[in-house]
Amino acid sequence: MRFRIYVLLISILSLYANHLFAQEVHSKEIVLLRDFLTEIETKHNVKFSYNDLLLKNKYVDTNINGVDLKKILDEISNQTNLNFEIIQDRYIIISEKTEKNSSNHICGFIYDSLTKEPIEEANITIYGNNKGISSNQNGFFKLQNLKDNDIIEITFVGYVTEFLNVKDILNKVCINVYLKHENTVLDEVLISDYLSGGIDKKSDGSVVISPQKLGSISGLVEPDVLQTIQLLPGINSPNETASDLFIRGGTPEQNLILFDGIKMYNSSHFFGMISAFNPYIINKVKIFKSGTSSEYGNHTSGVIDIETSKEIPTRIQGGFGANMTHFDAFLNVPLGKKIGITVSGRRSFTDFYKSTTFNRLSKKVFQNSVISKNQETETDSFEDTNDFYFFDVNSKITYNLSSKDVLTFNYLLVRNKLTYIFKTKDSDTYFTKDFLEIKNAGWRLKWDHKWSDNVVQNTSFYSSEYDFSYTYNGEFNFGQSFTQDALKSNLIKDFGFKTTIENKINDKTTFFTGYELVNNDVSYKIHRGAANSTTNIFYTIEDANNNNTHALFFNYGYNNRNKTIFNLGVRTNYFTLADKVYLAPRVYFQQQLFPKFSVKTSFEYKQQSIGQIIENHTSDFGLENQVWLLIDNKELPILRNNQYTLGFLYKSNGTIFDIDFYRKNSYGVTSFTRGTDGSVRSFFEGTGKVNGVDVLLKKSYTNYDTWINYSYSKSTYTFEEANNGQPFPGNFDITNSFLWAHNLKFGNFSFSLAWLLKTGTPYSPPRRIENNGTIVFGELNSRRLPAYHKIDVSSSYEFNFDKKKRWKGKVGISLLNIYDRTNILSRRYTNVSNGNSYSVQEMDNLSLGFTPNVVFRVFLK
Template identity: 65%
Template sequence: MNFKFYVLLILPYFWAINAMHAQNNKQKDSILLRSFFVVLEKKYEIKFSYNDKLIKNKYVHNSLVKLPLAKILDKIAVSFKLKFEKITERYITVTKSEKLFHVCGKIFDLKDKKKIQGASVVSLNRSKGVISNQNGFFKLSNLNENDKIEISFIGYDSKVLIVNEKLAKGCLSVGLSESTTLLEEVLVSDYMVGGIDKKTDGSLVISPKKLGTVSGLTEPDILQSVQLLPGINSPDETASGLFIRGGTPEQNLILFDGIKMYNSSHFFGMISAFNPYIVDKVKVFKSGASAEYGNHTSGVIDIETNKEIPESINGGFGVNMTHFDAFVNLPISKKIGISLSGRRSFTDVFKTNTFNRLSKKVFQNSIISINESAGSEFYDSKNDFYFFDVNSKLTYKPSSKDVITFNYLLVRNKLNYLFKTKNSKRYITEDDLQINNSGVRAMWERNIGSSSVLRTNFYSSTYDLNYEYIGAFDYGSPYIQKALKTNVINDLGFKSVFEKKVNEKSSFLTGYEFSNNSICYNIERSLKSAVSSTKYKIADSGNNNSHALFFNYGYNNYKKTIVNLGVRTNYFTLSNKVYFAPRVYFQQQLFPNFSFKTSFEFKQQNIGRLLEVHTSDFGLENEVWLLIDNEELPILRNKQYTFGTIYKANGLTFDIDYYRKYSKGVTSATKATEGNIRGFYQGTGKVDGVDVLLKKTINNYNTWVTYSYSKSRYIFDEVNKGKFFPTNFDTTNSFLWAHNLNLGNFSFSLAWVWKTGTPYSPVKRLENNGNLVFGDLNSKRLPPYHKMDLSSSYSFNFDKNKKWTGKIGFSLLNLYDRTNYLRRSYYSVWDGFRYTVKEREQVSLGMTPNLVLRIFIK
């Protein structure tokens, strides 16, 4: 035997001895996987479920126990081709995994294509994740098939991807869309029609740019669109006369880009004061509003314009039968953009049939309609009316984390009415009315890290009403009569809000708000003749500082359990008192498509709007805004409880709410009691109601039914024998059946509305001095209200690239021209011999057509 033979003979023995030594060391530093699972179960209070054969004779190194649980499971899964799946917070199943996947990609902003650094990429099944780098790149390894990956970043809508072979091939490009708040996840999309969504915080969000054709409207009027929602009613057929679950219009909080609006309409309520083509979304709360909103006791309407910087110049213009408008979005640079818009009526130059029909409704029972009934044979009249609004917004993004915006808004309505005898100066009267609402805002929004945002907001809002009347009369003894009314609000505010996303299910916001309200009104009347003169003046002014701290917590367990808890403390310096305002919204999924919901809120308001009778003979704008000091006028307080359910499946949506509201501090000097009560009294209010929505979608056809039951009533100890009575605008039953159909470029909408008639007080007797004695207040009702509205539109392109697009629209309000009675009241008249009772009625808008032509430039 040679040397090589001996080496080959002995070498296997050395190998065997070395292997045995290595095996002994391995068993010394390792632990059976079964035993290791027991260690993990005790340490992390979890429980593994597995088949014993799956882990038999498998060892892991003891040092693994020092790693976080997610990394431990990841290493075990790779080493032994196992799959861990979290069933609950405690239980984890262990199964065999045939193949592991690796997913990588780049994350970017869908709008400006910028890379997103710091985005969170998490495997929901494995509780492991990574953060995208400065190039937006991420890589997540050792994933099982059908694992769910969630990609999220503060201020953006999250995306969930399902792991499979196709997803793992190559690197992904993942675009995220910006969202505006951390608590705004969609619960029900296309809630009624395209462009209306229900959010998980209980709000309803209208997106005018996505809104389908609305019956009776040629354009998506903001406040008219809000009236589509169940529980929101306008008994006087105006856009701004919104009664949200029985609350009066002045109790609503209306914000336009954070600016408080005290006049939200044109043409005495008939048209919204907001250009819908610059509005990004309208957020509506009927109950359970976030604690961020204060100083109101009814609904919230939060209107926001777009804050994106456009990539190129875009805009549009259009004209309908009452006004024309234009808007443009200009990119100054990659970091600065400007938005400009304006609307103006042309009715002071050219009066259309639509304007004449609107005027007939608006001016009925006013001095204008009374004078017009005198005829044109002996009298001349001139009615000049116009409205306009302008809005500008500058958006500056100095970094990927910061957005700074500046806003300016002006809304104006002006009416000048002249009436005189022909060819003489025996009778000349002139009424001049001007209403302005202007505002500015500066806001800074900063993303802090990947899960927090800070918003700081400064605003100033000014409301200015000025009415002047002068009458010169000469019937042998000349005299001059004058009247003056002014009402001014200066509202200056600051608000800072911090939002934090705690984890995938929880988030909160907290902040501070300060506002200074300075309100004054002045009412004067005078009479001057050759022999005597009289004059009186009523004026008041006040100033109040409001301080508020608020906190809101949100929990959303993948829409199964939704909780929003809020609390707000309000301190009003004028009343020198602190008020506590809690809010709660809760929703629980009981079955896969069926959920229960409830809410509670308690609110206060120290700004009100009361009737004044000194200029009421004009017949328009006979209310004044004023501060409430809790002495002569009580702070208005409101509680609301809501219970309901929601079901959504297979294109069917069913949503029902029952609510009850209690109000304290209501007074008899409001439109809710106008014409019924002489004197000033304080009382309470109560509303019981039910809101129902039933909607069905079949391909490109939507139909929905809304029904609202609302029983709104007041009680004053000194009035109506101390019994409850319905408010003037109580509409007990309201029913709407709507249809929407899209056929290519054509869109059609049809709706039928039926409502209970509003109440009125019958006259019991007429006394010799002309005083009317009424029976039980609002114990009678007008005939039921009903009408049908129709709208249609056609969209078209001017070129193949769709840079220029257009729309033609037609609408018809009150299709069968029904005369609906909106209000009824009585007054006495002396005919020279005796007093007689006269009836005054307010009727609805008759059949009213409208046309629109719009051009959009992309």
């Protein structure tokens, strides 16, 4: 521990000393040319392009008369014997002065061969003598004083080196050079196109999804990020939703989901069926199943870190489109050369038009609820109104303060509203109204500062607010007036501060450290009441708590060109409500044993001070019966978890074989969570265990990818007071899951198909029912539902509206469950009274049947 403290202090003192030294140099009139050029770039809004060797050990006298840029450059040229050539107004190329004929020249633009985006800071040199320059922000370069037999070498980290013969392109119009990716030399990417284009595996063990690069995904008409994540082995949604993600047996509330640093407590629309994130403004989605970076805290399962782009566009970009549930639009606008803004919005049209797709989704969502029951029993005497809609809004402002500073501000709002009324048509005999609203809003202010080429500091302030509100009112007039009411509210207010420093010591070693403070203010209230002319019965349950989490974290990373990868992280968490400090170490290690074969292992230990419990007080409506609350380590224990993994990786010539064996142990588990609710009827504290294997086998051809995912997972819980103290399967335990997927890309046409087969979830069989209506169950979760299987298909076609290819279009179609298989997702039992006695009624929650969807989109590039 002392050694870590000494290292941290030395790093901080070094940064401070460098800062003081920089101040001392700049206080003089004679300064390093490189530093003076940086000041000119900021003051005059220009960008210099040069070879580092040209500026090595060069100093200039800054006592220059006048403020005109050209005069300043002329004076520097006289002092340093360098040429300054202004290209495209604000880009300036620096080269050596020479008396030779400068008419022999070449110029060009360098682009990424896949994205067609310009590559900045690519090295363009004359082969053999290291003379050259770097490309500017637009990928532009120009070389002069060339000989006919010179060879130009173009290099950039992560790309295949390109060689050009000068005699073939000398004195011609500027050429375009497209650099190809070279996966074997990338620092971060371990495997490109891990499943398909736009899905990569990183050297830290995470998987990154880039929605803008995705092709067709089976069953998806648009690149829904949370649905796409379910293609990865070890990630399941037993409820067939986008948001209820069970990552290696962990329950959804144990996942950490971030959107531009804003914590999401509700990540879906339409009660889980659609993710709450607009994919067209998302740059990348980073997913950790194990070996999580120490930067992430207060969760015990997976991490889903979603980021939008912070690049300022050079021109207006955007798009709009619609499918069978909602429409959306987004816009990227440059407000000058240093400021850019992104805005986007999505809204359902379900409150004024109910499509076939929406009706299929509604049938699944509202089954076994008051809404479906009323519709089943509705006669000519009753009528109902079901108004539901959702929308989300995102905005982001990016401001490049200088070449070393970037300021960004994000705002997010996600909202779902449902109003349901059921009443008699021609009288006030019977009237009920249910109103449910779910809102998640947040903002973040972030400052990125580059202390040097190797040291970067990121500092942010952020806030997240989750607001759940449900009210019920009923009025009944059968002889005498009778009223009922119910209420449930759940409010979370988060405010946080986070700062990190990343120091790239060399091309193999990185040191990362930071501090985070988060304030959680959580409250809930549950109320029920009933009244008539003589009786008034009601009760209220409510609670409010506040917790501060202080976290200090460190991470050491070593990567020897992906041959040896080692990440060691330590996080300390202090929860003020529990008044306890926890240590959370994380390790990820990978070693290449043979050129195409590697072994990997990881360990992590985590804690969580906020969670969900299931409440049954307002469950009559049949939707959303979870409540978020803070864990005080008294009535509810802090949730703890550790995970061990061991795996192997083989990759060669379009073939990938990736396998992980893992074990997870959970402590502080209670019987009022989604994993055990309904199985155990009393409140107990226990433990959880998951043993599993995740397997991926993929083969790629030129235009065709196919892969198989297989996951084995055995998730069990143990409570001493329940099931005779014996372990029993969790409610959402899926022992076997098998996915076979196919992606075909042919020109502008994309096609995707996947077949999913998995074990049914467990349930507890009823043994008998008592005279008072109590159901006595047999061994907990000792039986299983039939196997689940379906085939999903998607297809899309992209086209151009104009010759310049700025306006692009896309049409697509998806077909879920094309053979209309009726899958049972879960089963529970309730009692039914006939007036004299009770009987047991079986209630099954069914999957989506055959569900089509179509999309039409327009993009402005």
